Amino acid sequence: LSPAARFQLKIGLYCALCLAASALAAPLCLLRHGGRTVRNMRIIKNMVKTFKYIYGLRFETKGLENFQVEGPCVIVSNHQSILDMIGLMEILPDNCVQIGKKELLYMGPVGLIMYLGGVIFINRKSTSNAKTVMSGVAQTMLDENVKVWVYPEGTRNGNGDLLPFKKGAFHLAIQAQVPIIPVVYSSFSSFYNPAKKLFISGTVLLSTPLVYGWTLCVSGLPAEEKLGSRQRC
Ligand SMILES: CCCCC/C=C\C/C=C\CCCCCCCC(=O)SCCNC(=O)CCNC(=O)[C@H](O)C(C)(C)COP(=O)(O)OP(=O)(O)OC[C@H]1O[C@@H](n2cnc3c(N)ncnc32)[C@H](O)[C@@H]1OP(=O)(O)O
Numbered sequence: 001l002s003p004a005a006r007f008q009l010k011i012g013l014y015c016a017l018c019l020a021a022s023a024l025a026a027p028l029c030l031l032r033h034g035g036r037t038v039r040n041m042r043i044i045k046n047m048v049k050t051f052k053y054i055y056g057l058r059f060e061t062k063g064l065e066n067f068q069v070e071g072p073c074v075i076v077s078n079h080q081s082i083l084d085m086i087g088l089m090e091i092l093p094d095n096c097v098q099i100g101k102k103e104l105l106y107m108g109p110v111g112l113i114m115y116l117g118g119v120i121f122i123n124r125k126s127t128s129n130a131k132t133v134m135s136g137v138a139q140t141m142l143d144e145n146v147k148v149w150v151y152p153e154g155t156r157n158g159n160g161d162l163l164p165f166k167k168g169a170f171h172l173a174i175q176a177q178v179p180i181i182p183v184v185y186s187s188f189s190s191f192y193n194p195a196k197k198l199f200i201s202g203t204v205l206l207s208t209p210l211v212y213g214w215t216l217c218v219s220g221l222p223a224e225e226k227l228g229s230r231q232r233c
Pocket residue numbers: 017018019021022025043044047048079085098099100101104110113114117119122123124126127130131134135150151152153154155156165166167168169171172
């Protein structure tokens with residue numbers, strides 16, 4: 001097979017895997033928890049964590065102790081590709097949902113499983129609509145002790161740099177007065193590059209370099225009270 005065909009086959013397999021795993025997980029979630037709840041994320045996480053073996057992907061972590069935040073927080077990370085979801089599930093804490101574009105809801109079983117797992121869908125084309133949804137999320141985070149994972153670039157970007165951040169994640173943290181935990185995925189470019197039709201096995205480093213000043217500068221003075229000294233660096 002040509003490299004292009006091999007690449008398409010691997011991506012096709014990934015989509016098929018997501019569809020099949022979702023179709024399998026949905027009844028399990030419904031039987032176990034009866035409907036849409038963040039508790040279903042555990043079932044989803046355990047299934048997705050097996051995908052790395054099929055693709056020869058390794059995930060290493062650094063600074064994960066900074067990730068052990070009690071209670072609600074906003075997790076922000078860079079977004080390179082649809083493979084990010086595998087890394088996300090590697091370190092996803094309990095009681096954590098993601099913000100996703102609403103188009104994902106229409107991907108058949110994949111949309112259904114995201115819905116059942118509690119993913120919050122936003123309409124990126126309507127700022128006012130997305131803002132209304134996000135405001136509701138701030139209250140739910142506090143009422144139900146939920147963490148929220150946001151890709152603040154708002155779209156995938158495989159160029160090895162960061163797009164300017166959208167502001168919703170930061171408004172969310174300010175509204176809920178919760179810390180922001182940054183997570184960085186190392187570059188996939190050595191093993192995954194759609195432009196070069198490259199998709200081989202590889203290693204990803206997931207690091208959580210919690211920057212005290214970051215939280216301080218977005219949420220104001222209360223940050224010092226919110227973060228324990230262990231979490232400052
Ligand atoms: C079992 C096997 C399963 C197999 C696998 C299946 C499923 C796995 C299950 C789960 C995994 C799910 C993983 C999902 C990942 C999905 C990832 C994505 O979809 S990324 C795309 C969507 N995400 C985002 O867009 C990020 C969030 N976006 C934002 O927060 C944006 O800010 C926005 C709210 C959408 C608005 O964006 P906009 O383009 O309008 O730009 P700005 O951010 O600059 O905002 C404009 C303006 O509005 C002000 N603003 C923004 N938000 C708020 C707010 N909440 N409150 C008040 N004001 C707000 C902002 O300040 C700007 O104004 P100004 O410039 O004056 O400051």
